[in-house]
Amino acid sequence: MKQIVLLVSLIMGITVAKAQTQPTPPNLDSSPLDMSYYPVDYPVLKIQDKVSEPLVARVVYSRPQKRGRKLFGDLISYGQIWRLGANEATEIEFFRDVKIDNKIAKKGRYTLYALVNEDKWTVILNKETDTWGAFRYDSSKDVLRSTVAVEKRSDIAEAFSISFQKSGKGADLLFSWDDVLVRLPITW
Template sequence: MYRKIIFMGLLLLSEISANAQKLHNLRGSLIYTLGPDTTAIGDFELKGNEFKLTVVSMSPYVNVSKLTGVFFSDGQLKRVEGNNYLPARDKDSRVYNYRLNNDQDTTFIETGNGKRNIIRKYPVKIMVANNLGGDALVFMPALLANFAPEKIGDSIISSHIVFNSARKFIIKKTSSSKLLMGSAVMGMFTVFLDQNGRLQSVDGIGTSFNIKGTAGPYLNIDSVIAISIRHQQQHPKLAVINKLDSVKTTINGNHIKVVYSRPSVRNRVIFGEVVPWNRIWRTGADAATKISLSDPLYFNGKLLPAGSYSIFTIPTPDGWTLIFNQQANIWGTEHNAAYDLLKIPIQTRYLDQPTEMLTFAIIPTGTNGGILSVSWDKLKALVNFTTAP
């Protein structure tokens, strides 16, 4: 219902530019949804290499980020200034300010709340950064699409600042109307363009955000903020939150623990959509799910030595593959197959009652074995293990 109200309101309040948009001279909006919920709405404007971006995030509270900046001619960031505030409190109630400046190929990013500022430097040029405006990160494709390579198959390589380090960021033109854009941490967004090269939509399913975006005309962003605040007041508990949780047990002296983040169904179609078939899945949310063992375990007779591992799966309609990866402490989209230690087929079955929040379980069976399972929505995947071969 909220999504319908937002879209109807935006159609009434939008300001449509009289001039046809051109590359490097355009304005428009992008609306991101997660299932039936609108999660963020943003206006973007690009004049030459100068840009403006205003993003209204809906969850857990209405939060506004405003950026102005300048790109280098290749789309990397030269200068950025901006701030973030909570409009329900006060228009001047700023959460933090941020500033970026590139000097001789070194990027300086300053963040602060007016009382304490932190300046960090990175010896690279960049295209995106997590510490520049909250959800503004996922709105940058609307601007960066205009710097994409012209030739199909070509790529532009830059950097993404995340976890206080520079990760590789890529923009690749895969067809006349499609780009791949992202990094190993944020995941790869598919950006769809019209015949004139303008943004039409963004598919972020399978990324760290699992959202979809639709482009539209430039909006009356003050009205968007007002509508969002009213909805927040009427529905104060609506929030997109992945709950960090753990489960542990001891079987035959072997201490076993799984630490994971629990996403919710939220009226979405999970398997086949939010979790695409035949692709690596973090099997949780946020950081990769981690299992720790004090002693070895055996899955289908195959040894998993004592230690800590990240857990991934490859769900398919006909069965799943469970993967234990030696990189235990990584973000959930950073799977590197070179570190896969053990792959085993696992069973799946349909549940009588759907599970709203993804749930891991370790169930002892006798004195020498157990079952590791994960349940979400209408499916449960499970595998038997033993503490001895």
Template sequence: MKIVVSLLSSFVLFAVLIVSCDTSQAPPTTVEEKEPLAFNAPQPEYTVTVTEAELASPRKELKGQLNGVNITIDYGSPSTKGRAIWGSLVPYGEVWRTGANEATRFTIDKTVLVGEAELAAGTYSLFTIPTEKEWEIIFNKVVDQWGAYEYDNTKDVLRVPAQPVSVDSSSTTLEFRLAPGKIVMQWDKLILPIPLTEA
């Protein structure tokens, strides 16, 4: 009888160990799991060209097509240089140029939906207001402006919310890329997906 009880106890202990080692319910640890960028889906074609390499924060231009829409993003690409970025170099709760030097310029050749809001074809300056939990994406009709020093919110065409995602991998420079159904900004250990589809 003691042998049976001992075997039963051993079996129960073994079952508990198996359950406790099950990682199927473990929290997500990769970008793909945390934020569905659909890396396994066909990727949009795009190129990123350095247009002003001599600057401390080189000027770059992304060109590509997403959901039938031709997109150009012209941006300054700052480096971390060992600095704390979010909530420090880039303060929370303040309008940010979303890059360096001149404000980022965003061009589309068709009307699109940014999230669920419509944005007409054209060129805009792209600003953001970062916070720890939610960002605000701003499209402003004053295209050529230096940083956000003369930013005028009465010239805003559209404001939409976006959810930042913290990731383990770090990008030492600010970069934009295209992913299925969205534009993605990444810098330091943060990515910001901006859903975009043809209207």
């Protein structure tokens, strides 16, 4: 009986030790999922009871990496629709009615796309949600479009980023990757 217990203990010990030395799977997502809020850091402020203004918007997106590639005009073709990230199409949810380019976007959830050009982007809110990439993009479901200027940055953003920055009577939705920064003004 002691030999059986010893043998089972030995096998279990080897199994546990081997399981702890397995390498990390090589197929981890290279474009991790992220979220941005306005007000910035809203969930943290909420649990700390420091919320000074109501939740206005949340963006859910994946963050592709530059990894030495030429991005705009190559990986992301000029004049073609882009999902503003990787994997699933980027989504924005407004928790109140807002204005973009003097057009009203009603409270609700939308997919964000862009027509990217060297000097300007046309940012698009589309009512088709829960979709992958831009493969089934349907312009007849566009809610609004806004054309905004491209700003060149002196530093390089390795990972695609979307964030909010307070401005005037609302916030700018910032898109940043490589040496490009684009601001979409949102008011309420």
